[in-house]
Amino acid sequence: MLDPKFLRNELELVAEKLKARGFNLDTQQLADLEEQRKALQVKTEQLQNERNARSKSIGKAKAAGEDIAPLLAEVGQLGTDLDTAKADLAAVQEQVEKITLGIPNLPDDSVPAGADENDNLEVTTWGTIPSFDFEVKDHVDVAEFLNKGLDFESGVKLSGSRFVVMRGQIAKLHRALAQFMLDLHTEEHGYEEAYVPYLVNSDSLYGTGQLPKFGEDLFHTQAETEHGYGLSLIPTAEVPLTNLARDEIFDEEQLPIKLTAHTPCFRSEAGSSGRDTRGLIRQHQFDKVELVQLVKPEDSFETLEQLTGHAEAVLQKLELPYRKVLLCTGDMGFGATKTYDLEVWLPAQNCYREISSCSNMVDFQARRMQARFRRKGAKKPELLHTLNGSGLAVGRTLVAILENYQQADGSLAIPTVLQNYMGGLTSISVK
């Protein structure tokens, strides 16, 4: 959510910045509603003031033993006037809120203008793209050959399309990856490990910005009612981790707060029906190790560079070639003001594919969540800044390893840093 005062006072500037990310703000409508809101709010508060004053004088009169009947008669119409004013105000406020909750964050000035992913800016590449002296298989075929380690048929039987069963050494490798990532972030990058709920309430989803606009991307445990959806499955650990700060006021010295968690993520993939139907790339359920930081405003852009580096470290230690991309205005997520994507090299697709997305949300989520901190000696608390990034998507990392570490004989080499997690195993081969 944007700063309502900024939105009000700089409406045209906001609209212009939003245009860069393909969002059209109806400034006329919003300005009209704001004007109504202001008038109604003043009116309502005046009526309330009058009612309070009169009620108070009735109380005093009664205490003094005076006859209060004439005073009561005077109040007469006030109550109903107040009720209608309140109702009118609530209706307008609801409209304003509906609009403001649906406005995405403003892009930072360092973000390149562009319409879609084709306008993203490649920042760096790392590693050398491997060459194979045999015909490369994609990850599905590599795993199929390795004792049917990825079992999509069973996924369909148990649940439906976009679900998978992993077995044997592939399942273990998947687990090893998550362990490795968590250990790296906690032991070398200073994050605190967290175990969090996989079901969250609607307040949490509003806080990080999944609701109200993106409800159809989530799995809900019950249909939407006026009280929300009840509990919903998390689409990312960003939701529970970031919402830990909701309605909190931290001391300045407590920041930055750095949290990591390994969780499954659930996405309905509504609107992606034809895309990436083969393999592990796009599943309804996948695991991810998430990084979240809560920082002081002046630190957030520097923190974005660091956090992205923490995600890059995973790829580097796994010796997977990747590139770092600065997303353009048109390709960023709803709450982000600046986002780097890390894209890993997939030999079978002969291209880079997204494996991590690291974003600075500045105060966008913090304002929704009322997540604040107080500077030493300061009276007023300030909104903090929130950042998050994948460090990394475990399923897609498994894909990258299956493809980049495949051998001519059909076996799979195990990246050095994972061998300890695999009981010393250096490769996986057919039984």
Next chain:
RNA sequence: GGUGAGGUGGCUGAGCGGUCGAAAGCACUGGUCUUGAAAACCAGCAUACGUUUGUAGCGUAUCCAGGGUUCAAAUCCCUGCCUCACCGCCA
């Protein structure tokens, strides 16, 4: 799931339907005192929004949340959520 108790400011904890944004204590901040510290004493100490050039003033709201009764609700009624205790069940 059943029964009972309860949810008040950073914490503890008062609060006959009216002058309660809320006693008191603790914590915290500033000051007096002191060579310094402690103690003592004095003062201050919630958040959001609106109005406004204003971190001033004024106004409004907030005593778990949402409804209701009333001229007036922290206080009464209903619903929900949560906490605690005991019972049942369970990994």
